[in-house]
Each structure stands twice: as C-alpha cells, then as structure tokens.
Amino acid sequence: EPEVTQTPSHQVTQMGQEVILRCVPISNHLYFYWYRQILGQKVEFLVSFYNNEISEKSEIFDDQFSVERPDGSNFTLKIRSTKLEDSAMYFCASRLGQGLGGNQPQHFGDGTRLSIL
Amino acid sequence: GENVEQHPSTLSVQEGDSAVIKCTYSDSASNYFPWYKQELGKRPQLIIDIRSNVGEKKDQRIAVTLNKTAKHFSLHITETQPEDSAVYFCAATVGGWTGKLIFGQGTTLQVKP
Numbered sequence: 001e002p003e004v005t006q007t008p009s010h011q012v013t014q015m016g017q018e019v020i021l022r023c024v025p026i027s028n029h030l031y032f033y034w035y036r037q038i039l040g041q042k043v044e045f046l047v048s049f050y051n052n053e054i055s056e057k058s059e060i061f062d063d064q065f066s067v068e069r070p071d072g073s074n075f076t077l078k079i080r081s082t083k084l085e086d087s088a089m090y091f092c093a094s095r096l097g098q099g100l101g102g103n104q105p106q107h108f109g110d111g112t113r114l115s116i117l
Numbered sequence: 118g119e120n121v122e123q124h125p126s127t128l129s130v131q132e133g134d135s136a137v138i139k140c141t142y143s144d145s146a147s148n149y150f151p152w153y154k155q156e157l158g159k160r161p162q163l164i165i166d167i168r169s170n171v172g173e174k175k176d177q178r179i180a181v182t183l184n185k186t187a188k189h190f191s192l193h194i195t196e197t198q199p200e201d202s203a204v205y206f207c208a209a210t211v212g213g214w215t216g217k218l219i220f221g222q223g224t225t226l227q228v229k230p
Contacts, residue, residue, distance in 0.1 A: 031215070031216055033216070033218075035218075041222075042206065042221065042222045043153075043161060043218075043220040045217050045220075048215040048217055050215070055214075055215040056212060091160065091161070103148050103149030103168050103210060103216075104149070104216070106151070106163070108153075108161050108163075110159065110160045111160055
C-alpha cells in the first residue's frame with residue numbers, strides 16, 4: 001500500500017537555525033498538508049497546499065514558515081529561524097483530489113520529531 | 118470558531134467490553150469526520166470515517182455514528198482487545214474545500230486484559 005514518507009525521522013537543531021522537513025506524498029494525491037503535534041497534545045493544522053500554492057494556513061503558520069513543492073514528488077516545510085516552542089512532531093499528509101469539499105481520507109506520514117535546543 | 122471537543126480524555130475498559138468516545142464540532146459546514154488511532158510515537162492511522170450524508174458506518178468491531186443536527190459524532194468499539202489500547206483522535210473538516218482537519222484533544226484508551 002502506498003505511503004507518505006518523511007525525512008528525517010528526528011532533527012535536532014539549535015535555536016535560530018533554519019530547518020527543512022521533507023515529505024514525499026502518495027504519488028497520485030493532489031492535496032498536501034502539514035500538521036504538528038506538541039508532545040502529549042492534539043494534532044494541529046498548519047497549512048494546506050494545492051495546485052502549487054497555499055490554499056489555507058493557520059495562525060501558527062507565520063512568516064517563519066514556508067512550504068514548497070520543488071519537483072513532482074517532494075513537499076517541504078521550512079522554518080527559517082527556529083524557536084524553542086517549535087519543538088514538536090511534524091506530520092505531512094496527503095489526499096486524493098476527487099471533487100471538492102475535502103471529504104476524502106488524509107494519509108499521514110510517520111512524522112519528523114523536531115527538537116530545538 | 119472552529120473547534121472539536123472530545124470526551125473522555127481517558128477511558129479504561131476490561132477486555133471484551135465496549136468503548137465509546139464522543140466528539141462535538143462547531144462548524145455546521147463540516148462534512149467529513151475521520152477517526153484516527155495513534156500508538157505511542159507513531160503516525161495517526163485512519164481507522165474509520167463518515168461523511169455528512171450518512172448517519173452510521175460500521176467496519177467489523179468499529180462503528181461511527183453522526184448526528185448532524187446536534188453536531189456530534191461518536192466512535193464505538195465492541196469486544197475490545199488489548200491491542201486497541203492507544204490514543205484515539207476525532208477530527209472534522211472545516212472552512213470549505215481545502216480539507217483542513219481540526220482534531221479533538223484525544224482519548225487515551227486502555228484495555229485491560
């Protein structure tokens with residue numbers, strides 16, 4: 001069964017440094033997402049991406065965050081200048097694009113644990 | 118605003134008993150309601166979902182019910198087994214076509230052998 005893959009599984013970075021988290025969505029999917037989960041808390045929406053542009057973003061997704069689909073397979077999340085509070089598990093998800101309304105399953109990757117020191 | 122409330126936060130049952138987890142949502146335009154199971158340190162895994170044009174859906178020991186009028190939906194697990202122990206999250210799409218999911222706070226289910 002096709003899967004969403006994410007790299008690295010764990011990233012340790014000094015505060016103020018830039019990080020790039022990488023995702024390879026399922027190949028025929030058209031909608032892409034980033035979510036984050038602070039340890040012990042719920043999953044929070046960050047951003048959705050469709051047709052090579054951001055379709056929606058949350059308040060968390062400020063100017064320090066950006067997303068890109070540099071080629072036909074990768075989908076990246078960049079944090080420009082990391083803060084301690086960015087420490088979390090970051091999940092990438094993707095879904096098919098049949099019809100509108102958002103009512104199709106989203107498949108999650110295994111996540112990248114980001115630790116900011 | 119956009120909100121999904123989930124109860125209870127923890128649930129402990131004896132193996133073989135049933136477990137019920139309940140969620141309420143605020144956006145009347147929400148039309149898709151997935152349930153995810155998350156084991157420690159792993160990805161959320163979709164276990165069942167329901168769309169707004171359906172009131173109930175069942176898949177073996179798992180069922181989900183939806184009451185659109187009351188804006189709540191529930192997960193039912195029958196004949197629970199120790200391997201059902203995990204954190205369960207409900208979610209709802211909000212805001213339109215983008216598919217943005219808002220998650221509940223999660224329920225830690227413990228099934229005691």
